[in-house]
Amino acid sequence: MRVIIVDDEALARTLLREFLGRHADIDIVAECANGYEAVKAIAELAPDLALLDIQMPKLDGFEVAELVAGKTGFIFVTAYDRYALKAFELHALDYLLKPFSERRFEQALAHARGQLGQGGAVAAMARAAATRQQPLARVLIRDGAKVYVVACDKIDYIEAQDDYVLLRAEGKSYLKNQRLSELEQQLEPRQFLRIHRSYLLNIERVSRIEQASKDSHVAILKDGTRLPVSKTGYQKVRDLLR
Numbered sequence: 070m071r072v073i074i075v076d077d078e079a080l081a082r083t084l085l086r087e088f089l090g091r092h093a094d095i096d097i098v099a100e101c102a103n104g105y106e107a108v109k110a111i112a113e114l115a116p117d118l119a120l121l122d123i124q125m126p127k128l129d130g131f132e133v134a135e136l137v138a139g140k141t142g143f144i145f146v147t148a149y150d151r152y153a154l155k156a157f158e159l160h161a162l163d164y165l166l167k168p169f170s171e172r173r174f175e176q177a178l179a180h181a182r183g184q185l186g187q188g189g190a191v192a193a194m195a196r197a198a199a200t201r202q203q204p205l206a207r208v209l210i211r212d213g214a215k216v217y218v219v220a221c222d223k224i225d226y227i228e229a230q231d232d233y234v235l236l237r238a239e240g241k242s243y244l245k246n247q248r249l250s251e252l253e254q255q256l257e258p259r260q261f262l263r264i265h266r267s268y269l270l271n272i273e274r275v276s277r278i279e280q281a282s283k284d285s286h287v288a289i290l291k292d293g294t295r296l297p298v299s300k301t302g303y304q305k306v307r308d309l310l311r
Contacts, residue, residue: 070117071116073097073124073141074123075100075107076101077103081146097116102125104125104126106134116141117141118185121143122147123152123156124149124180130143131152131207143180145165146165147164161178163180165177185276196272206220208224208243220238221260221261224261224271226270227268228249228269229249230244232248233247234248257268259272263304263305264306265297267297268297275288276290278303
């Protein structure tokens with residue numbers, strides 16, 4: 070079994086390496102000290118299992134799990150019990166609370182082996198990440214080895230581009246491999262409005278709505294950007310701004 074260790078504390082990584090080293094069939098393919106390194110390593114190395122800390126710099130463990138959903142199974146390893154419910158909602162294979170004994174570690178590892186052997190555990194995590202209940206506060210975008218974290222309140226608008234979406238935020242553009250309809254369901258509906266089949270608009274960025282022709286309108290953003298507004302989209306804007 071190919072395993073990756075992700076923890077920002079060197080001592081924690083050392084302990085996990087020591088426990089794993091007693092299993093001849095386990096290959097530790099990478100050790101990472103932060104979430105960015107983890108996303109890159111998982112994408113490139115495709116491990117079977119990740120031992121993943123939750124509170125880390127740059128990206129936390131849950132954000133890593135979202136970015137690489139469907140690529141590996143996870144055992145979350147943390148010093149905080151308050152994250153347990155969320156971890157299992159994401160279909161974590163187990164949840165190790167620091168400090169843990171070697172016996173407890175062996176139990177978690179055995180459980181992970183069983184779940185991964187049955188198949189479907191990784192796919193379940195992917196489905197869970199896609200069906201989160203709370204609106205996103207940040208959108209995570211992977212571009213090769215780079216990972217961008219864009220705060221939702223910084224987004225001006227989102228444009229559909231086939232199987233991708235283009236996010237425009239603070240004068241920069243980001244391309245994310247996701248359909249517009251799927252991302253729309255994950256955003257705050259009182260903030261992001263579908264004004265056109267190809268556009269989601271952050272309503273806070275609207276300066277005014279102008280009539281472009283007899284049956285069409287255009288949204289003028291505060292930075293001067295002009296976006297088409299469909300008939301249905303215009304009614305939504307009017308209802309929301311009343």
